[in-house]
Amino acid sequence: MKKGLVAFALLLALALLPFAASNMVVFATMVMAKGLAVLGILVLLRADQVSFGHAMFFAAGAYTAAFLTAAWRDIDLILLLVATLAVTGIAGLLIGVFVTRYRGIFFGMINLAFSMVLYSILEKAFHITGGSDGLRIRRPTLLGFEFSRSEFDLVMFYVVLAVAAACCVLVGRYLLSPLGQALRAVKTNETRVEYLGLSAKSVLLTGYVISAMLCGLGGVLMGLVQGLASPEHAFWSRSAELVFIAVLGGQGHIAGAFAGTLVFEWVRTSAAALLDDSWQLILGVTLIAIILWAPGGLIQLWHRLAGRRTSSDRTGSESGVAE
Amino acid sequence: MTMNIAALALLDGLAYASLLFLVAVGLTLIFGVLGILNVAHGSLYAIGAYATATLGQWLVAQGFNPWLTFPGMIVAAVAVGVLLGGLIERLLLQRIYSKDPVLQLLVTFAVFMILENLQRMIWGVQPYFMSTPLTVLGNVRLLGINYTAYQVLFLPAAALVVLFTLRYFLRHTNMGAQILAVTEDREAATAIGINASRVYFMTFVIGACFAALGGALATPTTSLVTGMGANMIVLSFAVAATAGLGQIEGAAISALIIGIARSFAVYLSPEIEVIMPYLIMVLVLLVRPNGLFGKETVRKI
Numbered sequence: 001m002k003k004g005l006v007a008f009a010l011l012l013a014l015a016l017l018p019f020a021a022s023n024m025v026v027f028a029t030m031v032m033a034k035g036l037a038v039l040g041i042l043v044l045l046r047a048d049q050v051s052f053g054h055a056m057f058f059a060a061g062a063y064t065a066a067f068l069t070a071a072w073r074d075i076d077l078i079l080l081l082v083a084t085l086a087v088t089g090i091a092g093l094l095i096g097v098f099v100t101r102y103r104g105i106f107f108g109m110i111n112l113a114f115s116m117v118l119y120s121i122l123e124k125a126f127h128i129t130g131g132s133d134g135l136r137i138r139r140p141t142l143l144g145f146e147f148s149r150s151e152f153d154l155v156m157f158y159v160v161l162a163v164a165a166a167c168c169v170l171v172g173r174y175l176l177s178p179l180g181q182a183l184r185a186v187k188t189n190e191t192r193v194e195y196l197g198l199s200a201k202s203v204l205l206t207g208y209v210i211s212a213m214l215c216g217l218g219g220v221l222m223g224l225v226q227g228l229a230s231p232e233h234a235f236w237s238r239s240a241e242l243v244f245i246a247v248l249g250g251q252g253h254i255a256g257a258f259a260g261t262l263v264f265e266w267v268r269t270s271a272a273a274l275l276d277d278s279w280q281l282i283l284g285v286t287l288i289a290i291i292l293w294a295p296g297g298l299i300q301l302w303h304r305l306a307g308r309r310t311s312s313d314r315t316g317s318e319s320g321v322a323e
Numbered sequence: 324m325t326m327n328i329a330a331l332a333l334l335d336g337l338a339y340a341s342l343l344f345l346v347a348v349g350l351t352l353i354f355g356v357l358g359i360l361n362v363a364h365g366s367l368y369a370i371g372a373y374a375t376a377t378l379g380q381w382l383v384a385q386g387f388n389p390w391l392t393f394p395g396m397i398v399a400a401v402a403v404g405v406l407l408g409g410l411i412e413r414l415l416l417q418r419i420y421s422k423d424p425v426l427q428l429l430v431t432f433a434v435f436m437i438l439e440n441l442q443r444m445i446w447g448v449q450p451y452f453m454s455t456p457l458t459v460l461g462n463v464r465l466l467g468i469n470y471t472a473y474q475v476l477f478l479p480a481a482a483l484v485v486l487f488t489l490r491y492f493l494r495h496t497n498m499g500a501q502i503l504a505v506t507e508d509r510e511a512a513t514a515i516g517i518n519a520s521r522v523y524f525m526t527f528v529i530g531a532c533f534a535a536l537g538g539a540l541a542t543p544t545t546s547l548v549t550g551m552g553a554n555m556i557v558l559s560f561a562v563a564a565t566a567g568l569g570q571i572e573g574a575a576i577s578a579l580i581i582g583i584a585r586s587f588a589v590y591l592s593p594e595i596e597v598i599m600p601y602l603i604m605v606l607v608l609l610v611r612p613n614g615l616f617g618k619e620t621v622r623k624i
Contacts, residue, residue, distance in 0.1 A: 050425050098605075101612060104424055105360050105568070109560050110608065113601040116557055120597040237553060240362075240432050247429055277443060284436035291426050291433075292418060 011165055018154055029157045029225050031265050032164045034245075035258040037218030039171055040211035041246040042257050046175065047204055048187035049103065052239050053111030056095075056118045057088045057212040059234035061219025063122070064088075066135035066229040077142045077159065077224070084220040085213050092212025093205070100204045103190075112236050122231035134230030137223050153225075160221050167214060168254050174210065175254075183207050215242075244283070248290055250297025259298045330468050332586045338474035340582025341482035342541050346555055347562035347574045348485065349533030355569030356506045356526040358424070359416065362431040364534045365556025366438035367407060371535025372551070373446045374399040375542045376453040383455055392455045400536040407438070408531025412524050420523070435556070443549055451547040473543060481540060485533065486575050493571075502526055506569075561600040565607045567617020577607075577615060 018025050037058050044051055061084045068075055068083055099110050122129045129135065139152050147155055174180045182203040185193045190200045223229045232238070241264075249260025267286060271279040294301050350364045378399045379392045411434055419427050460472040493499035504512040505522045513519050537555075545551070562581055566573030581600045588596040595602070607615055 045425075048423075048425065050428065098609070102608075105354075105428065106564065106608075106612075108428065109360070109564060110605070112557060113561060113604055117598045117601050124594055124597065235553075236557060243425075244429060244432065247426070278440060280436040280440035281444075284433040284440070287433035287436070288415065288430060291422070291430055295422070295426065 007168075011161075014161055015158070018157060025157050026153055026225065027265070027269075029153070029160050030222060031261050032160045032258065033218050033221035033225060034242075034265070035218070035261040036160075036164055036167055036221065037215040037242055038245045038249065038257040038261055039167060039254065040214030040218070041242045042251070042254070043171065043175070043183070043207050043211040043214070045243075045246055045251050046180070046183040046187065047207060049204065050108045050243050051099075051111040051211070052108040052236060052243065053113070053115030054211065054215045054242055055236070055238035056111075056115035056234050057092060057215035058219035058222070058238065058242075059115075059118060059122065059229070059231070060084075060088050060091055061216035061221075062137070062223030062229035062233055063129065063135065064216075065140075065220045065223045066137045069138040069140055070135070073138070074141050074146070077140045080140055080220060080224070081163070081217065084216045088212045088216025088219075089209055092209040092216075096205045096208035096212070100201050100208055112239065115234050115236055115239055119231055119234040119236070122234055129231070132231055134228055134232075137227050137229055139227070140224070156221070156225050160225075163217060163221065164258070167217070171210075171214070172254055179203065179206055244287055248287065248297055250299030253297070253299040256297055256299040259302075263298060327468065328590050329587075331470075332590045333583060334468065334470050334475050335589070336579075336583030336586035338478045338544070338582075339586055340578045341478040342537055343558060343562050343582050344482045344575050344578035345485060345537035345540065346534050347559040347566075347578055348489065348571055349530035349537070350556075350559050351563040351566065351569055351571060351574050352489075352533070353527055353530035354563070355571075356502055357416070357420070357523055359427045359431065360560070360568075361527075361530070362428065362556055363411065363434040363438055364431075364530075364559065365552035365554070366435050366442065367403065367531050367534035367552075368538040368541075368555045368559075369547070369552030370407065370438060370442055371400045371403045371538030372542045372545075372547050373442060373451060373538075374403050374535070375539040376451040376547055377446075379453040379455055379542070383453075389455045389459045392453070392459075396456070396539040396542070397536070400539040401532055403535040403538075404532030405528055407535075408528045409524070411531070412527040416523075416527065417520065435552070439549075439552060442552070446547075448549050451542075454543045457543040471544075478540060481536075482575070482578075485536075486572070489571060498522075498525065558600055561604040564614055565604045567614025570614065570616040573614065573616035577603075 014028070017028055037054065040057070041051065041054060064084045064087045065080050068080055095111075095114055099107060099114070102110055122134075123132050125131075139147065139149075141147075142155060142159070175183070182193065182198055185196075185198075186200050186203055193200045193203070219233065223233075245260040245264045246257060247260075248264060249256030249258070264283070267283055268279045271282040274282075290297060294304075296303075346364065346368050349367075350361060353359060353361050353364070375396050378395045382391050382395055383389060415430060415434065416427075419430050456477075457471055457473045460477060462469050463472045463476065464470075491499075493503060501512070501517050501522050502525070504515075504517055505519050509519050512522075558581075562578045563570075563574055565581065566577035581603055584603055585596060585599045588599045611617070
């Protein structure tokens with residue numbers, strides 16, 4: 001109950017952000033959009049599987065928006081989101097059927113191979129995908145209204161906030177459901193899961209499709225904010241970045257996904273101001289420091305700083321209740 | 324497709340496969356022994372290449388005999404492998420052997436980010452060239468085609484030397500036997516007095532040297548650009564996974580398959596050239612989930 005209140009207060013504070021700091025709106029929108037994709041990675045981390053290729057669904061989301069807005073001039077934003085969910089859901093199912101046969105490093109790297117195939121296609125098929133320049137995404141309408149550039153930024157902020165909040169609740173529910181709990185069982189011992197009469201493969205496949213759709217949502221929203229879909233979105237280091245953020249935030253925490261993204265993007269922008277072209281260096285060092293000294297990520301640091309919750313309560317918080 | 328083009332594609336593929344093998348064999352060796360997939364392997368490849376280019380250009384500018392660029396390549400590769408590889412293992416990997424494989428993977432990814440950034444800081448984003456070894460070796464006529472001797476003779480020869488030296492080293496030397504013993508069972512090997520952490524260190528450094536050597540030997544035939552490491556790591560993984568992770572001889576065969584398939588794709592349908600390695604990998608893994616030569620792992624209950 002207390003958690004619900006905190007989450008509500010946070011949501012309210014965020015909703016008021018455009019009035020308090022209007023120059024932060026676009027940044028906050030991007031963080032939340034990317035956080036959605038990290039949330040997708042988090043679902044798979046539950047089963048201890050890392051995908052080094054989920055940027056392909058991110059890119060798929062952005063390109064869906066690019067193609068649809070090019071084909072229909074005044075397509076509605078809601079329609080774009082639904083279409084993205086359909087596209088990435090089906091893509092996730094098709095690829096998932098294949099990749100869920102593998103575990104561990106193979107799982108991660110075969111995902112990577114798929115994303116590299118998509119990347120190469122996006123980059124080479126110039127006449128369809130615009131090559132390495134990518135495609136422009138037109139501003140869609142929302143419920144029939146058209147918006148100017150600055151209005152649209154504000155609209156996107158609230159849309160992304162709403163989508164992110166909804167996804168947090170839904171993912172939280174999913175992770176607490178028997179199907180979500182089975183993901184953890186797959187992490188602990190897959191053979192035992194099968195002795196219980198569950199199919200580890202279909203448990204993982206469900207998680208995979210959900211995570212693909214979350215990444216797709218993140219991609220389409222990010223694409224709409226930036227107005228661009230580029231093949232860079234599908235490059236493997238982007239996927240690794242998402243995994244990085246998930247671990248940075250804290251494995252298994254919904255709040256960690258967004259906190260991690262916030263810190264990641266903040267370090268990236270401020271590193272550029274500090275020393276030219278050094279963000280990778282600084283982030284790399286940060287990642288190593290986190291893994292060596294705070295493997296539980298930002299969330300664990302937060303708990304440690306707040307001085308509450310020791311190991312006795314760890315199990316409760318680890319079950320990742322939605323905020 | 325005429326015979327001429329087929330022969331050309333075959334020679335292209337052979338040269339390319341030799342380089343692929345050098346990098347992939349290091350990756351697969353490290354994975355086989357340490358159980359870590361080293362994402363930073365691609366950066367070691369790139370830095371090996373850049374170091375070679377710098378050293379080679381300096382040698383030529385100083386007016387030394389251009390043949391000296393050959394030992395120069397080896398020197399640069401070993402220096403990069405021992406220095407960087409040694410540092411990475413000693414400072415970082417040693418602390419994480421007991422951690423989750425996911426975290427191990429991420430640590431090497433962090434190293435990759437750092438090295439990638441350092442490489443941009445040191446060598447900038449301008450492309451580098453150093454083709455002296457290519458020109459001093461001249462051309463040969465093979466299968467009715469004029470081709471650079473460096474690519475069709477020297478590179479495959481280097482790959483073969485590495486393959487057979489590694490085989491000999493692992494099967495017939497004391498250190499090699501220790502490495503195999505630790506791979507088989509780290510605890511048991513420690514119990515009979517093998518210093519396992521030294522074996523890990525040696526293996527990682529050797530693997531790192533192979534990556535740097537791959538880069539060094541690639542220098543004369545490619546222009547060095549940022550991002551070459553990021554591409555190479557994916558390719559060499561595709562080679563290693565197709566063969567089955569940890570399979571050294573297998574890596575040679577799958578490097579040949581992927582290298583030649585790719586160069587045929589260049590001539591037949593250039594659009595699918597880039598995705599060829601992944602296509603082969605996915606097809607092989609569909610039929611044989613542990614790779615062509617990989618063994619089935621036993622599941623623990």
